[in-house]
Amino acid sequence: MDEDPSLLVVVFDASQGAWAAKDALAAQGSTVGTFQGTLEAMMVFLQSYLLMHRRNDIAVVACGEAGSRMVFPTPAIEKDNVSLATGGVSSKRVQSCIVDGLRELMSASACGTASVQPAVSSKAPIAKALSQALCFTHRKITENPSVQTRLLVVQAGPDAPESYNAVMNCIFSAQKAQIPVDCLCVGPDSVFMQQAADVTGGVYCHVQEPNVLQQLLTLILPSQACRKYLRTKGQETVDFRAACFCHRRLIEIAYVCSVCLSVFCEFSPICATCGTRAVPKLLTT
Ligand SMILES: [Zn+2]
Ligand SMILES: [Zn+2]
Known part of the structure; x- marks a missing residue:
């Protein structure tokens, strides 16, 4: 149905503050999603996405208190000019790249917050990661104009109102480039992400474990072309x-x-x- 190659760029919120609060609640018996559970669901989802089409490609941008960084593809993989589409990168290497990148970013955040800020800030620079993801998609579209691109934001913490302008600028850039932004909020409801999905024609889901994988596979995995034929529960309300x-x-x-x-x-x-x-x-x- 959808024969063009597709690129999925995931923006993963790896902010220490948000995940630490959720993991603490989970330890007390709450059903909130843990970091480990969400990451495992994410890996299965990415693997499923790559199996949907032999030329599908992925990229992952992680963000935390220490900033944002591209965890996949790494500069070494980019330099070798190998891609998932040509079978140049094994799925095991993809997973290890993502896990290592997240670990490095989170340990840098932990060091930074311990020495610079005594109180752990949960305000992840989602806007910065979104800009990085959009720049990457722009580069890929320039290299191959037939590539279909989409973004998925996995947000764990609350919105940072001080980054309202930056986030909205990213959302309107995505809208102009016709890149749908799907959002999976595993923390509190996000006003910004509701607006992002609404403006760009993406899907917004607010879920908690154990439904993370189910929501990813049923709502986010289908391509824009397939979604037209699916009867999914739409976004009921958007906080504008x-x-x-x-x-x-x-x-x-x-x-x-x-x-x-x-x-x-x-x-x-x-x-x-x-x-x-x-x-x-x-x-x-
Ligand atoms: Zn005011
Ligand atoms: Zn004015």
Whole structure:
């Protein structure tokens, strides 16, 4: 049905703070998804995706408190110019690359948070990882314009309202490049990811173990072409709230600058973003 090669780029949230909180809850008998369980489900899903088509390819970008990095393909694999599509990389090497990359990133986060910040921050730079993933897909599309690309974001922690602008810019870039963004939230519901899936035509799922693998295989695995023929439970509601530019709080009613469209929760006569002076409009009855 879908004969073009396809590239799936996974953005994996490996923030220490979010996973540590979830693992602690799981130890107390809660049914929340653990890091280990989610990673195992992810590996099975990636393997299934590669088996769907012999020319399917994957890339994984991980992000945590220490930043974001490409864990697969690694620079060594890129330099050898081998790919999964040509059978140049074994599935075992893929798994070890991903696990090693995640381990390095998480240990760097642990060292960084212990020495620099006493309190563990759960604010993963999802925006940075999204940009990296989009740059990678852009490069792949330039090399081969027939490649179908898609993104999957696996988010464990809550949204970081201070990265609202950066995340929204990534979402609109994906929309312009017609790259669907699927989102799997194993932590709290994500307003940003709901909007990302809605804007780009992707799938948003909010799940907890043991349903992670099931959701990945039934909702995320089918290609865009196949999804048209499936009767899946659509996204019921989308939270369209924006974060104000002054306090980065999610708000429902706001003042909007008529020039730069910045959103503020309190009225200010001069726009803090572009400096435009607001002219109060007097309404007469
Ligand atoms: Zn505000
Ligand atoms: Zn403005």
